[in-house]
Amino acid sequence: MPEVSISPEVVFFSLARQGKPSCEITVSATAAGGHATFKVKTTEPSRYLVQPNQGLLEAGGSRSITIYMVEREASKLLDVAEEGTLGPCKDKFLVQVAPVEPEAFAAVTALEGARHTEEVTRLWANVNKASVKNKRIAVQFRHQASAASLPNQDALSSSRASDASHKPGVPGQAGSGRGLGAGGSIAEEVDALRTKYNDLVTYTANLTEERDTLRRSLEDAKRSLQKEMAARMALESKALKENLQPLSSDAGSGLAQLKAATPPARRQSGIGMRVVLLLVLLCAAYGWFTSTTRAAPKDAAQLPAPGDGAPPPGLHTPPAAEMVPEKAADTPNETFQEAPAAEATEQLQSDEL
Numbered sequence: 001m002p003e004v005s006i007s008p009e010v011v012f013f014s015l016a017r018q019g020k021p022s023c024e025i026t027v028s029a030t031a032a033g034g035h036a037t038f039k040v041k042t043t044e045p046s047r048y049l050v051q052p053n054q055g056l057l058e059a060g061g062s063r064s065i066t067i068y069m070v071e072r073e074a075s076k077l078l079d080v081a082e083e084g085t086l087g088p089c090k091d092k093f094l095v096q097v098a099p100v101e102p103e104a105f106a107a108v109t110a111l112e113g114a115r116h117t118e119e120v121t122r123l124w125a126n127v128n129k130a131s132v133k134n135k136r137i138a139v140q141f142r143h144q145a146s147a148a149s150l151p152n153q154d155a156l157s158s159s160r161a162s163d164a165s166h167k168p169g170v171p172g173q174a175g176s177g178r179g180l181g182a183g184g185s186i187a188e189e190v191d192a193l194r195t196k197y198n199d200l201v202t203y204t205a206n207l208t209e210e211r212d213t214l215r216r217s218l219e220d221a222k223r224s225l226q227k228e229m230a231a232r233m234a235l236e237s238k239a240l241k242e243n244l245q246p247l248s249s250d251a252g253s254g255l256a257q258l259k260a261a262t263p264p265a266r267r268q269s270g271i272g273m274r275v276v277l278l279l280v281l282l283c284a285a286y287g288w289f290t291s292t293t294r295a296a297p298k299d300a301a302q303l304p305a306p307g308d309g310a311p312p313p314g315l316h317t318p319p320a321a322e323m324v325p326e327k328a329a330d331t332p333n334e335t336f337q338e339a340p341a342a343e344a345t346e347q348l349q350s351d352e353l
Contacts, residue, residue: 003033004057004097006135009202011093013069014142015078021069025137027095031060035105037123040065041094047073048091054120056100056109067093081143090208091139098127138205 005028013021027038039054049068057063080086100108100123108119 002036002057002059002097002099002133003030004028004036004038004133006095006097006137008137010138010140010198010205011067012140012142013074015074015081017078020071021074023067025065025067025093025095026062027057027065027097028062029057029059029097033099034059035100035102036097037100037120037127038063038065038098039096039124040067041096043090043092046070048093054117054124056105056120057097058105065095077141078143081141086141086143088204089139089141092205092209093137093139095135095137097133097135098124098131136205136209138201138208140201 007026011023011025013023015021025040029036036057036059037055038057040050042048042050047070049070051066051068052063053065055063077086104123108116108123111119
C-alpha cells in the first residue's frame with residue numbers, strides 16, 4: 001500500500017483580467033510505500049484543465065500537478081465577483097492514488113507519448129478498488145480587488161500603530177521595536193490572519209462534505225424505506241389472497257353439494273323414458289286383451305283343452321314391432337333429447353333396458 005501525502009488542503013484561484021488563474025497540487029510518496037499511480041478528478045470538468053491528470057509516482061518521489069482555470073470561466077466568475085454576488089465556491093478536486101507493481105511500473109515508464117497515457121489508463125482500469133486512496137481538495141476564489149486591499153489594510157494598521165506609539169503615558173512602545181508599528185509584528189499578524197482564514201476555509205469545506213454525505217445517506221434511507229413499504233404491501237396482499245382462498249373452496253364445495261343433490265338433466269330424461277315404455281307396454285297389453293276378448297267364442301266348449309299348443313281361433317299375437325303405438329313418437333317426453341346430450345341419453349336408456 002503506497003504511503004503518500006497530498007497538499008494543500010485547499011487550492012486558491014486568483015481572479016484577474018489578465019493572466020490565467022492556476023494553482024498546484026503536490027503528491028509525494030515515501031520510499032517504503034513502493035511505486036504508485038495517481039489520477040485527478042473534479043466536480044467541474046468544463047472549468048478546469050489539469051496537467052497531468054494522471055501519471056506514475058516513483059517510490060520516494062513527488063509530482064507537481066498544475067491546475068488551470070479556463071479563461072472563459074474565469075471571466076464569468078470575475079464579472080460575478082465585481083458585481084458582489086459571488087457566493088461560496090462548491091468546486092472540489094479528488095486525487096486518487098493506487099499501488100503499482102515494479103514490473104508494470106518499469107514497463108509503463110519506458111513508454112512515451114500517447115502509448116504511455118494509454119497504459120496508465122489501462123492500469124487504472126485493472127486496479128483493485130479497495131487499494132485506492134482518495135483525497136478531496138476544496139477550491140476557493142480570490143478576487144483581485146480583495147487581494148489588493150491587503151496592503152492598504154497593512155498601511156492603515158501601521159499608521160494607527162505609529163500614532164499609538166507616540167502617545168504619552170505608554171512606556172516601552174516608542175522606539176522599542178516591539179510595538180504594533182514594527183514591520184515584523186504586522187507581517188506576523190497578517191500571516192496569523194491568513195492561517196486562520198485558511199483554517200476557516202478548510203472547516204467550511206469539511207462541513208460541506210459532511211452535509212453532502214448526510215444528504216446521500218438520507219436519500220439512501222428514503223429508498224430503503226420505499227422498498228420496505230413495497231415489500232410489506234406485497235406480503236399483506238399475499239396474506240389477504242391466502243385468507244380468501246378457504247372461503248372460495250367452501251363456496252365451491254357447497255356448489256358441488258347442491259349439484260349432487262339436484263338430479264341431472266339426463267337422469268330426468270331417463271325417468272321420462274321409463275314412463276313412456278311403461279305406458280307403451282300397458283297400451284299393448286290392453287290392446288291384446290281387448291282383441292282376445294272380442295275373438296273369444298261364446299261357448300266355452302269351443303275353447304281348446306288346456307295343453308293344446310294351438311292358439312284359439314281368431315287370437316292373433318302381434319309381433320314386438322307392432323306393440324309400439326304410432327303416436328309414441330309424438331310424446332312430449334321426446335323434447336328431452338336435445339343435442340349435445342342425445343348421445344348420453346341413448347347410452348343411459350340402453351343401460352337401463
